[in-house]
Amino acid sequence: xxxxxxxxFSTAGARLGGYSTVQPVxxxxxxxxxxxxxxxxxxxxxxxxxxxxGFRPTEIEQDRVAEHYRNSLKSDLMxxxxxxxxxxxxxxxLRDHDPTxxxxxxxxxxxxxxxxxxxxxxxxxxxxxxxxxxxISLNLYAKDAHVYPxxxxxxxxxxxxxxxxxxxxxxxxxxxxxxxxxxxxxxGAKVELTGSDMSQFLLTLTELVLPRIRTFRGVPKKSGDxxxxxxxxxxxxxxxxxxxxxxFQELFPNLFxxxxxxxxxARTDDAARVLLSSLGLPFENAPAM
Amino acid sequence: MKIxxxxxxxxxxxxxxxxxxxxxxxxxxxxxxxRGKKIQNKKxxxxxxxxxxVVNQLSALSATKKQPKLLKLCPEDLIKHxxxxxxxxxxxxxxxxxxxxxxxxxxxxxKDAMTELKELSPELFEAALKKERKFFPLEYRVPVDYPxxxxxxxxxxxx
Numbered sequence: 241x242x243x244x245x246x247x248x249f250s251t252a253g254a255r256l257g258g259y260s261t262v263q264p265v266x267x268x269x270x271x272x273x274x275x276x277x278x279x280x281x282x283x284x285x286x287x288x289x290x291x292x293x294g295f296r297p298t299e300i301e302q303d304r305v306a307e308h309y310r311n312s313l314k315s316d317l318m319x320x321x322x323x324x325x326x327x328x329x330x331x332x333x334l335r336d337h338d339p340t341x342x343x344x345x346x347x348x349x350x351x352x353x354x355x356x357x358x359x360x361x362x363x364x365x366x367x368x369x370x371x372x373x374x375x376i377s378l379n380l381y382a383k384d385a386h387v388y389p390x391x392x393x394x395x396x397x398x399x400x401x402x403x404x405x406x407x408x409x410x411x412x413x414x415x416x417x418x419x420x421x422x423x424x425x426x427x428g429a430k431v432e433l434t435g436s437d438m439s440q441f442l443l444t445l446t447e448l449v450l451p452r453i454r455t456f457r458g459v460p461k462k463s464g465d466x467x468x469x470x471x472x473x474x475x476x477x478x479x480x481x482x483x484x485x486x487x488f489q490e491l492f493p494n495l496f497x498x499x500x501x502x503x504x505x506a507r508t509d510d511a512a513r514v515l516l517s518s519l520g521l522p523f524e525n526a527p528a529m
Numbered sequence: 530m531k532i533x534x535x536x537x538x539x540x541x542x543x544x545x546x547x548x549x550x551x552x553x554x555x556x557x558x559x560x561x562x563x564r565g566k567k568i569q570n571k572k573x574x575x576x577x578x579x580x581x582x583v584v585n586q587l588s589a590l591s592a593t594k595k596q597p598k599l600l601k602l603c604p605e606d607l608i609k610h611x612x613x614x615x616x617x618x619x620x621x622x623x624x625x626x627x628x629x630x631x632x633x634x635x636x637x638x639x640k641d642a643m644t645e646l647k648e649l650s651p652e653l654f655e656a657a658l659k660k661e662r663k664f665f666p667l668e669y670r671v672p673v674d675y676p677x678x679x680x681x682x683x684x685x686x687x688x
Binding site: 290291293295304305308310314315316318319322323324366367368370390393394396397400406443491493510513514517518519520522523526527 | 579582583585586587589590592599600602607610611614628629631632633635636639640643644647657658660662663664665667669670671672673
C-alpha cells in the first residue's frame with residue numbers, strides 16, 4: 241500500500257512492478273518510442289482496409305461449399321443430430337486428492353482418467369453449435385530433405401501450387417543421426433486453409449482427385465483424433481491427379497505425399513464423419529444406405 | 530608471377546584525369562590471385578539443368594512479384610469504397626441473424642413435435658428416439674452452376 245503511494249521519479253524502481261497512482265501518473269513500463277514514429281502508422285491499419293499496404297481482396301468468387309452448407313446442410317445436420325432431452329456429456333477433468341488428508345492440501349490435482357489429459361465437454365447439438373468444417377491443414381514431411389535440402393523448395397512449391405496459400409516450413413524436432421535427422425532442420429512444409437481456399441481445395445479433392453485414385457477405398461475407419469478431426473494421407477502417385485500439377489508435370493519432377501487433416505467444430509469423431517460425408521468425402525465404413 | 534597492371538601517369542600533369550575511370554585491369558588481377566576453383570560470375574548463371582529447375586521453382590515461390598501495388602484512391606473513391614464495404618457487411622450481418630433465427634425456429638419445432646409425440650403415442654416416440662447410424666449419400670453433391678443433363682442415374686446398381 242505504502243509502495244503505491246510513494247512517488248517514484250525514476251525508472252530505478254521499475255523492478256518493483258508497481259507505479260505511482262498520484263496524478264500525473266508516471267508509468268514505469270518502458271515504451272519503445274521508435275515504434276511510435278509516424279512512418280509506422282500504415283502498419284496499424286487493419287489488413288482488410290483498402291488503405292493498408294497488405295490489403296488483399298477476400299470475396300472475389302462464389303464459395304460453393306459455404307453456400308451449400310448454409311442453405312441446405314446446416315438444417316439437415318441439426319435434424320440429424322437432434323436428441324430429445326439430451327444432456328451434456330462431461331469430459332475427463334483433473335481430479336482432487338483425498339480431501340480428508342492434510343498432506344493433499346497444496347498438492348497438484350491428479351491427472352484425469354484415460355490418457356492423462358483433460359477433455360472437453362460434449363454439448364447436445366442445437367441451432368448454435370452445428371458442426372462445421374473450420375479448416376483443412378496439409379502437412380508435408382519429406383524424409384529426403386534431410387539429405388537434399390533443396391527438396392524443401394519443391395515441397396513448398398507443390399503445396400503452394402495445390403492450395404494457393406504460402407506454405408510454412410516444417411522443422412524436425414528431434415536429433416537422430418541414424419536417420420540423418422537433425423533438430424531444427426527444414427524437412428517439409430505445411431499449410432492451414434480456411435475460407436474460400438479451404439472450399440476450393442475440398443472441391444478439387446472430392447470431385448477431381450479422390451475419384452481418380454484407384455486404390456482409394458474411402459477415408460480409413462481408424463482415422464480421427466477422438467475430438468472431431470479426421471485425417472487422410474495422399475501418396476506421391478496420387479498427388480499428380482491435382483489439376484494444378486497434372487498439366488505441368490515436367491515442372492514438378494519430384495512429387496511428395498502429404499497428410500490432410502479436416503478440422504471440424506464437432507466434438508466427436510462420429511459427428512465429424514457425418515459432417516464430412518455431407519461435404520462429399522467417401523468413408524470406408526459408410527453404412528449401407 | 531607477373532601481374533599486368535597498367536598505372537596511370539601522375540595526376541599532377543593532368544588534373545582532369547583525376548576523376549576518370551581507373552585503367553587498371555582488375556579482371557586480370559582477380560584471375561591471377563584466385564585460389565582453387567574458378568569463381569563463377571553472375572553472367573554464367575546455373576549451367577546444370579536440374580539445378581536450373583529448382584532455381585525456377587524458387588523464383589516462382591518468391592513473393593516479389595505477387596505483392597500488388599497499393600491502390601491510390603482519391604478521397605471520393607475511398608468514401609465510395611468504404612460505403613459499399615459497410616453496406617455489404619451490414620447486409621451479411623442481417624442475413625446471418627435471419628438464418629440463425631430460422632434455425633432456432635426449426636429447432637423449437639422439432640422439440641415441440643417430439644414432446645407432443647411423447648404425449649400422443651409413447652411407442653412412436655420410442656421409435657423416433659432410435660438412432661440409425663447413417664452417412665449422407667455420395668450422390669448428395671455440392672451444387673454446380675452447370676448441372677449435367679441427366680443429374681441422376683436411376684439404373685446404377687451398387688456392388
